[in-house]
Amino acid sequence: MTVLSDLPAPAATAAGPAGPEQHRTTRLGLLGPLRLCRQGTEIAVPAPKHRALLALLAINANRPVQVDRIIGELWQDREPKTARKTLQGYVWRLRTLLGPGALHTTGNGYELRAAADAIDAVRFGMLAERGRAELLAGRPEQAARLLRPALGLWRGPALADVPVAPGAYAYASRLEEERLTATEWLIEAELALGRHAEAVPVLRELVVGQPLREGLRAQLMLALFRSGRQAEALAEYGELRALLREEQGLDPGRAVSELQARILAGDAGLENG
Template sequence: MTVISPPLPRAAVPVRSGAEPSGRATIGLLGPLRLHCGGAEIALPAAKHRALLALLAINANRPVQVDRIIAELWQGHEPESARKTLQGYVWRLRGLLGRQAVRTVGSGYELLTEAGAVDATRFEALAAAGRAALRTGEAGEAARLLRGALELWRGPALADVALGPCVFAYVSRLEEARMMAAEGLVDAELALGRHAEVLPGLRELVAEHPLRERLRAQLMLALLRGGRQTEALAAYGELRERLIQDQGLDPGLAVTELHRRILAGDAALHLG
């Protein structure tokens, strides 16, 4: 199994593969910000240039008002020359992407992109298709799509961009979507009987997110199907202890019911 490591624009995106489109420019948000034009990577060393591109990219094909851009870039500390300075940043982006790529719309700017030019858009489309396949019992197809979605990630989203409040909220949603895709891939792999293959990556995920109950339940199920019932029960006990200690809460109903079924020796938990 591929190692799982975690976690919009409106254009429709094909979901057959995670490959970049062949268009003039592509923008990578799933890791450090990346801009490719004509196959070559373009450096954006200025912090506010990167922040502007990120904000326009997450709103691709939708105008963003100048006041909102200024609030994001300067976060309440804008100079008197902010509007003029912003015009210079936009002029720089137009020089890189083409004048028609960043257009003025009323009192704002809009980044025009081709379908799939932003990697986060492709991730969202692949992840949604993977979840749909999982719901209809197509575990193999779900695994393929979700693996393709996760392989688009190069690290924490926009890792080298100073995040304003709107971009920060967007990144938080993306990272949660990444985790959900990772959990969906584990579900698909377990449905395919690959509990042994999924176990190492799943242990790593649980170690990184010890209070995430869905991951813990998946770990318990993988251990059980590998003949490690004692370890599966111990994984629940560790979760319960951590939750009580950190949050004063007991585990939720789903993972508690799985624990009960393991104790009862429920044969339906095994494949075959």
């Protein structure tokens, strides 16, 4: 399954104001190492604390983030006495990098204002949800056309070069789960389109990284069965069951167990979903 990397930016939505005209060409990347681009030029953010602050503000784009929360995220339990003054210096530096009008002081906090299509994580979520809606409506081709570019936005683990902080860690973990879920949606669409053989190597690689994820394992079993590889499909179930029993003392869930039974019986109904 080819993953497309070029994404036509969708129109801004209620997720945030478009901001000044010059910021329509400012983009932030969270789906991988932190990335800041202005007018097509990537702007380096070399200092770890600057990256951590920019990430926190981007995660909460178009919402004020209180100074106390920022300090807690940046320094956690090692807050220096000069934290507030140091933070002001960080904010000044980010304003320089972002350009005028992007970073606002709001009461006792700061707010990064950005259009909905300016942050890759937001674009990913918008496209993925539209793809899911098409899948649920029985339109797998349209779903795949949305889910491929959504997943193509990823450049590596979310916030890969941002120092670990509670808020950023939780957000990155949620994004990674959404990435896996969107991947399952795309594979479901590909299987519905009859691309079983192409899906097998992709699914094998995914299962190596997520050996206990039953949804991926079930998709691999189905893709193998539809490719005429019934024995391999059953072997995948056996491996899943052994791993679950060893690590969690559990058996596979009902859905994947029923799939195993249908594959074992050579159920022709699985050929066409």
